[in-house]
Amino acid sequence: MVKKKYLLSFTPAIVNEPLTYKMIKEYDLLVNILRAEVSERGGRLLIEVEGKPSQMNKGISFLKNAGVEVRELNEYVSRDEDRCTDCGACLSICPADAFEMDKQTWKVLFKGDRCIACGLCIDTCPPRAMKLRIW
Ligand code: SF4
Ligand code: SF4
Numbered sequence: 001m002v003k004k005k006y007l008l009s010f011t012p013a014i015v016n017e018p019l020t021y022k023m024i025k026e027y028d029l030l031v032n033i034l035r036a037e038v039s040e041r042g043g044r045l046l047i048e049v050e051g052k053p054s055q056m057n058k059g060i061s062f063l064k065n066a067g068v069e070v071r072e073l074n075e076y077v078s079r080d081e082d083r084c085t086d087c088g089a090c091l092s093i094c095p096a097d098a099f100e101m102d103k104q105t106w107k108v109l110f111k112g113d114r115c116i117a118c119g120l121c122i123d124t125c126p127p128r129a130m131k132l133r134i135w
Helices: 019-027 053-065 120-124
Strands: 002-010 030-039 042-051 069-072 077-079 099-102 107-110 130-132
Touching: 002 053, 019 030, 019 042, 019 053, 042 053, 053 069, 120 130
Parallel strands: none
Antiparallel strands: 002 042, 002 069, 030 042, 077 130, 099 107
16 A cells, blocks of 8 residues: 555646546545645645555546646655754644654754645744745
8 A cells, every 4th residue: 555645736627527536436545635725727636645556556547537637746845955944843733743853963854755735834934944835
């Protein structure tokens, strides 16, 4: 089993089609919707998907073939290392434990692969070192 996060973008023509539901049903995947947004320009869905790798690939291909733009999430949450002051404010607020204090150096490490893009650290970080580029 693998778990991955994706940002799905739907054009207005397909935003009302139950494509995510069909993917879940046909490819036996578990999907957790982390964030959703619909506007006149279409819709965006931030999801976490869990399942067998082969089924995951088939499910994602199904979405792409249906016209959904699919992007893996990790590349969209980043930290500007030059701005981070290792203040630690993000350590307790992150629901995904994506920050860790290195007890040797007292540096705050960012584990981007754990991030679920909730956005909480964006407002919490005093020097605005965290960047969420998808919403
Ligand atoms: S966006 Fe949310 S999950 Fe990601 S690092 Fe920030 S607080 Fe943690
Ligand atoms: S809140 Fe910002 S500056 Fe402070 S440790 Fe976290 S990322 Fe670095």
